[in-house]
Amino acid sequence: MQDQKPIVEIKNVWFSYNGRKVLQDVSLTIRQGDFIAMIGPNGGGKTTLLKLMLGLLRPDRGSIRIMGRPAHKASHYIGYVSQDVHLNRSFPITAIDVVLMGKLEPKKRWGRSSARDRREALEMLERMEVAAYASSKIGELSGGQRQRVFIARALVTQPKVLLLDEPTASIDAKGQAEFYRMLQVLNRDMTILVVSHDLVAISTHVKSVACVNKRLHHHHQAEITGEMLEEMYPCTDEDICPVELVAHGLPHRVLKHHGD
């Protein structure tokens, strides 16, 4: 699997926003079957990196290729699930119509969605176990159900990789564990990168962890081991180690202090 062509290839990317360095010499390769958790502090550049991959932003230096093509010409390979907090909850739209948005093609414009698209959308809702709510208004669903609808919307675009930006922000603790188990099942035939605040909740499900805090460090095993923490040190000297900020749930002795 290692010698297969990567889905996403980020090479030495630099990005600054309003003169402030957000990403510094970031490289990351996502291969078929990966399940990567991306963690790091707020403002550490996680969402920026997602937007770079989606081609919504362009890097200052370095290259991002999706399936071998430049990112801004390849967003259709990516299934993107955004944070839903900014969406209008009372918007008049049903779950199935949200999914059908994934079938939107600029060339097809007239009239209603085709019967085949509707069937496909419904099948995807079934796979996400929310088909019962297909004709419910999206605002009437719970946070977890809503996220499943958004994943269904991303999946009907037939992406090569699924990017999720803090998908559990509006889900309670019990729902979160269930949600990550669902992602694990999905990972059997879908490459996934999920941005998360909560490393502990996600660590037992993912295959690897990428720490982002201006720089990126990819740990190829998900367990939080002493070895991995040792590995964190070369991250940066002047920046705070990302894990220190996100591992609130861990016993303190796990963390060594910098410069002690």
Add this chain to the structure above:
Amino acid sequence: MIFDALQYEFMRNALAAGLLASVICGIMGTLVVVNRIVFLSGGIAHAAYGGIGLSFFLGWPYLVGTIGFSFTAAIVMAAVSLKAKHRADTIIGVIWAMGMACGIILLDLTPGYHVDLMSYLFGSILAVPPSDLWIMLIVGVLIAGFVICFYKDLLAISYDEEFARIRGVPIRALYFALIGLLAITIVMVIQVVGLILVIALLTMPPFMVEKYARSLLQMMIGSSLLGAVFTICGLWLSYAFDLTSGAAIILVAGISFFLFFLVDHLILSRRHNPESSPTASP
């Protein structure tokens, strides 16, 4: 009753103008409310006064000057709200005020003419000439065509702009088209029913329907119908009690608006805790 009133041609024209305005505002108002550009619409409507002043000052035909001015102001506002989202409301406020002030100064400078600000604010629905009805009908057809043609794209950018962009929807072009069309709509309808009624019909019916509609289309149809009911009731009241018609329509809409939310709130709070009486809430 209302049928009595309809034997007069001016009442029939007023009713037709009100119904056309309801449908146009129902469609555009739905897009205004879900895209949260009510303030921008207010800005366009007020800046239009600058266009009225400009038309009189330069001796241009009314519609040319007004549409030109409003359209330009609207495009500037749209560009600002796309570029600097967090400062958009301030810039819109500035253009809003400047448009009004320009209009008044230009009318001051126009010798021998004093336009009635009241007729601009409340329109003159009882004095609508049939030619204006035709113009409204054409605008209505234009808007309906635009919405039918770009329905899915408009739905996508209204609900989730980022996702729409990733799917390759031409967001900027559609946004400018929407705002441009909104400017034309507002100027056309202001001329007939006045600035205040335009804002009322653009916002109140869609907002009331939003919660119960299951799609944008339903929301547009529901808003149009609700607007039509307000218009008919308001016109009848104005006929029966000799009241200013535009204000009567708005008052009917406004009272329904607050009654609707009061009833809605009572039903909701009763459903949540059936045993407690609604008056017990703090």
